[in-house]
Amino acid sequence: MAERKKRYALVIDSRKCIACRACAVACRAENQVPLAYTRNWLNQELRGELPRLLAVSEPEQCHHCAQPACVRVCPTGASYQRADGIVTINDKECVGCRYCMIACPFDARFFREDRGVVEKCDLCKARVERGEIPACVETCPSKVRVFGDINDRDSKVAQLLATRQYRVKKSEAGTAPQIYYLV
């Protein structure tokens, strides 16, 4: 039987997120992101009136879509999708036209003024290649994010997707995002 292709994805349980920002700082250290930018962020919402209040905190980053709009529109091929599903940018090919930033439905990309290239979360591909997990996933006290190959039936992500209800963001954009939010 032919070896099934990998598809790395994230499964996120926002209920567990306590907005402690460990993931933001871990990403910054691991990927050497200057303070002016961030590869991941929190969508926070506060609703209601005392004493009936609701606060939710939802982590987000590049969704490493299966049909990435950013890859499609890149004129130089700098943005590309690896065989394992990770969408990343070849720094040496990027000319900094920033068209991919517009194409992304999630605003996950940002422009590095100091280097003239576009940057975003790459699921810590260097760590993944060493057999580790992305920094944001590993550092989290609540273990909000789960990382893995959804094509591997034995992986935690595959099991979660098989047994829990989930949603993705902006599915109407047609990019097939690979961050699954458990509901």
Added chain:
Amino acid sequence: MKHIEWGYLIISYLFLGGLSAGLFFVSALSTLFGKDANVRIARWGALLSPWPVILGSALLVFDLGNWYRFYKFFLHVQFVSPMSVGAWLLLFFSLVSLLYAFAWLTSEQRNTLFARFPRKLPLLQVFNVDLSAYRRRLAVLGLPIAVGVGIYTRCPARRRAVAALLEHQSGGAAIPFFRALYRLRRATARCCPQSRCHCGKRAAPAVRFGYLLHGTGVLRSDSIPAPW
């Protein structure tokens, strides 16, 4: 701030691109279908046409994050990317409109031009040819490219302009207005909202209606800025 410069840059490029394409368009039509009375239009259009777009392209190249890598645009062609197609169209249009302008030079103008070159290398004189016979052919070749330039470069450029204004944080009435306009535009798009390229497909009515509601604020958005 970079973002503001960006916005003005793109808007001015819109203008310049449109101007060049328009000039070429008018000149080409005059060349092909015009009478002798229209020769002046044809000539002026031809001579003026390359310069706005070349200026605009230069501005765009220097606006790139790494402008010296601009040649990479021409190592690939990505048909689904308006940016890629647009870059190639720009290249072709610049070349064709330059040749076309050259074709509309009179012999005296040509000779004066070549006499001005500081180094009177015999090699350069090779280019001192009379292309006036090719005016019609160049007009025919350039017309569709001019049309393409008009459409394809407006698409990413306009979106970058709107996106640039949206990114600008200082607020003001312009932002909500453009945001609503942007969403309204997507709602009434003739193409599927996601690809933003004019591929011609009609969006499903339900999807377009959804965007209309979203743009007018009836439907709530995913995330609301929170004070934590």
Added chain:
Amino acid sequence: MNRRHFLGFAVTGAAGATLASVSYLPPWSSREKTAEVQRKEIPTTCEMCVNKCSIIAVVENGNILKLNPNPESPRSRGMVCARGNAGLQQVYDPARLKKPLLRTGARGEGKWKAVSWDEAWDFAASKLSEVKQKYGPQASIWSSTESFAETFFKNLGLAFGSPNVERHPTLCLASVNLAYSLTFGTVPSFDLANANYIIMSGANRLESFIMPDTVDLIGSTTERKARLIYLDPRFTVTASKADEWYPLRPHSDLAFILALINVIVSENRYDKQFVTAFTVGMDQLAEHVKPFTPEWAEVETEIPARDIRRIAREFSDAAPRAVYYAGRRSSWYRDDFHMRRAQAILNAIVGNWDRQGGMVPNAKITLGELMFLPWDDPQAPRVDEMEKNFPLAAKGDGAYLKMRENILAGVPYPVKAWMVHKQDPMNALPEQSKTLRMIEQMDFIGVIDVQMSDTAWYADVVFPESTYLERHDPIEMLAGIQPVVVMRQPVIPPLHDTKPTLEIVQGLAKRLGLGQYFDYTVEQWNEAQAKELPIDAPLDYLRKHGVWSPPDAPKYGTTLTAEHRFGTESGKIELYSARLKQFGYDPLPVYTTPSQPPPGKFRLILGRKAYFTQANTTNNAWLNTFQPENRLWIHPKAASGIGVRDSDLVQVTSAAGSIRVKARVSEEIRPDCVFTLHGYGKKSQWQRLAAGEKSGGCDAEIIETAWDTVSGGGAFHETFVKVTKV
């Protein structure tokens, strides 16, 4: 805030420029430039807060690039929080202390001269000797916050002859520790990973302190459907995750607990077998709680009586896997001790002691001890007169605020020298104006720190300590349900001219004629300590793994035997404490209706954020970015009453002082309270991000001085403030 706002903040604001200029890291480009990359992974222990998680430092070509979790530590549960990750900024901060400094201008002026270690030591030793000669060795205080090397600093003070060792528990958890100690003989841990019903009073475990209980709590409530009942006048992160949140009237937690006990006792829902076998005082307790009905408590707490009754029933039904969480920072009210005592009693009568899902006495690992030359115990009594004022409290920790009062009054004797280690009393103590007066009275102030704290700013000599990533420390045993032994080793050599605490202490000791008491190295110290560990070559093991934990699973029920004697006077769990009565305190918690702020004023309450550790990380660029300015939380009704809108500058005035801070108008707090964060408005100009009025007001300036009557620990929620628009 969402990412757009974050970006806007960081890029467009003036703060953005400052942030960019103070965020400094090792040469990041080293990754690309050198072909040969030497990568090492070195385990050590974090010091960004007191939890001491185990981490693994990734070092490439001599630069620390990342601090990863050490999965081998059951203590840190495989995580590194925001502060732990930001530890890099502490090492590479361009504004950190790099050389010993001597003050050249007036105190607080910020004029410094970089000197050699010899000069700094000579100066400090001569000043200390002067004070010793003129006033006696007791005229010095040696104050410190928990660290692995704290013992060396404390010992220096004791060897010097001063009994005045002051430690941070007296500003933090003195009352809760004492209450549980007097009830159970020891302070237990809470098995939140296995508890099914958890009640918390203001212990904002999911936000104010990221520790194993945090991990266990969020895990239990989301994965195991454990029920969380949370009481807090403020809607914290813990409130947002709780099943039920009650914004109770501040200072009425004791009423709530007494009512729970009332229901459980009157409805015979307590664990009779446990109470008979292991406790004393049930009869007195039953009689005592008779008046504290849920209806009575509803009036005091604003929590509906039917909910109190229901919670009491659910709590006792879930027992023994039900806990009333003790909390950590218990520096709230003057009678805080009694509230914690009531908690302890409630936990005792439902029989959750030493059971899975309940409260578990901490297991320990025996460490050896280095035999060093002992000195004579200090002769003089403590300046805070612990025996007289707080006879039951932990003498080794002291009573900081009473000490300050005494020193300002000059009783029982003058104090003229102050040595500080890893502490920032300027921010840790309330009523900063008094701390400044105390500073004025000192002939000598010496500070050991890694950054120019506010207290260092007012010192005469500053000793720069190597950061936790640059030094060897004594190995430390962390007791708990799963105890561990951890060690700290340098992952890079010190970047600057800094030294670890033991060497700083030795330099001082030598010049004070006390060198013989500190004649050992930290390696020898560790050898002696590690000898008792049941593994081969324990220090090598620790250097390789960073942490060791006994392989056997946590034990429950080891104290639930007939032979076991609890560490109390009676040998049993004391619901009724005769010892308290003996010393003139209430043997059972007595409730008096607390005072509430008069009309036009608010109660100032305090709390912490997940990305800050007290006051010492607000200048860390990677953490400051999440909250660059302090804010005063105020309810919209209260705000409109004084004409204040969100982000307006307000003046907050108490009897202790007045500060200016921007308002944050939000539904997340009761209208009769206001809340502010800790660690802003710094005086030290080296802390550019957190200094001055532009970073917001300093809470230490306005909190009034008050302390818990039994433990002497600080009481910081007793301040009523007036808020006006500026």
